[in-house]
Amino acid sequence: MQALLAMWAEKFTVYPDGAELPTHHDHCLGCGPNNPHGHHLRALRHGDGVQAWHTFDNRHVGAPGIVHGGAVATVVDDLYGCLLFLEGGPAVTRQLTIEYLAPVLIGAEYRLQADVVRREGRKLFVAARATEPAGRAVITSTAVFVKVSVEHFAQGSPPGVPAD
Numbered sequence: 001m002q003a004l005l006a007m008w009a010e011k012f013t014v015y016p017d018g019a020e021l022p023t024h025h026d027h028c029l030g031c032g033p034n035n036p037h038g039h040h041l042r043a044l045r046h047g048d049g050v051q052a053w054h055t056f057d058n059r060h061v062g063a064p065g066i067v068h069g070g071a072v073a074t075v076v077d078d079l080y081g082c083l084l085f086l087e088g089g090p091a092v093t094r095q096l097t098i099e100y101l102a103p104v105l106i107g108a109e110y111r112l113q114a115d116v117v118r119r120e121g122r123k124l125f126v127a128a129r130a131t132e133p134a135g136r137a138v139i140t141s142t143a144v145f146v147k148v149s150v151e152h153f154a155q156g157s158p159p160g161v162p163a164d
């Protein structure tokens with residue numbers, strides 16, 4: 001686990017505008033390429049924020065043809081987690097709100113954008129939205145993240161040992 005934490009700390013570096021940001025780790029439910037249940041989110045730096053183009057598939061269906069609201073929240077939460085790479089250090093979600101303005105459809109591509117709204121001590125107030133290609137917002141979100149030390153993550157076991 002310590003090696004994993006050290007590797008993760010290296011990901012908090014400077015990324016040029018437009019650069020693809022790293023994944024949190026290989027098995028991350030949001031962005032990990034080796035999680036068969038995951039969303040495989042890829043986020044790019046966009047100005048001071050992050051953006052991604054994302055298409056949900058039938059693994060994440062709720063009502064027929066419509067993405068499960070929890071799956072949408074997972075992706076938004078993970079996008080905020082990618083924003084942390086621009087903040088220079090780890091933080092964790094303390095509060096997450098999602099406004100589901102219109103159904104998010106399986107197989108349709110959405111543009112996601114997340115930005116820091118303000119910083120206050122250890123707290124990071126962030127906001128995000130997902131829009132259709134024509135520009136209509138289907139969800140908006142806000143969240144509060146609290147900065148933590150890398151050691152915060154030593155509370156869990158590394159992927160594959162022994163919890164799964």
Ligand SMILES: CCCCC/C=C\C/C=C\C/C=C\C/C=C\CCCC(=O)SCCNC(=O)CCNC(=O)[C@H](O)C(C)(C)COP(=O)(O)OP(=O)(O)OC[C@H]1O[C@@H](n2cnc3c(N)ncnc32)[C@H](O)[C@@H]1OP(=O)(O)O
Binds near residue numbers: 004080082122146148
């Ligand atoms: C490959 C490397 C391997 C290692 C790492 C691997 C992976 C890393 C994974 C995650 C890394 C993070 C992000 C990237 C990943 C994925 C993205 C998704 C993010 C997540 O999936 S992350 C998981 C879900 N998340 C949690 O698992 C958090 C559980 N929780 C806690 O661990 C504690 O709760 C903690 C530490 C957050 C705080 O605890 P605490 O005791 O330190 O602090 P406290 O309670 O005092 O709150 C502090 C200040 O926030 C204010 N405050 C509280 N609530 C507020 C609200 N609603 N609105 C406005 N302000 C609020 C207070 O008023 C106070 O403010 P003030 O400082 O001004 O007094």
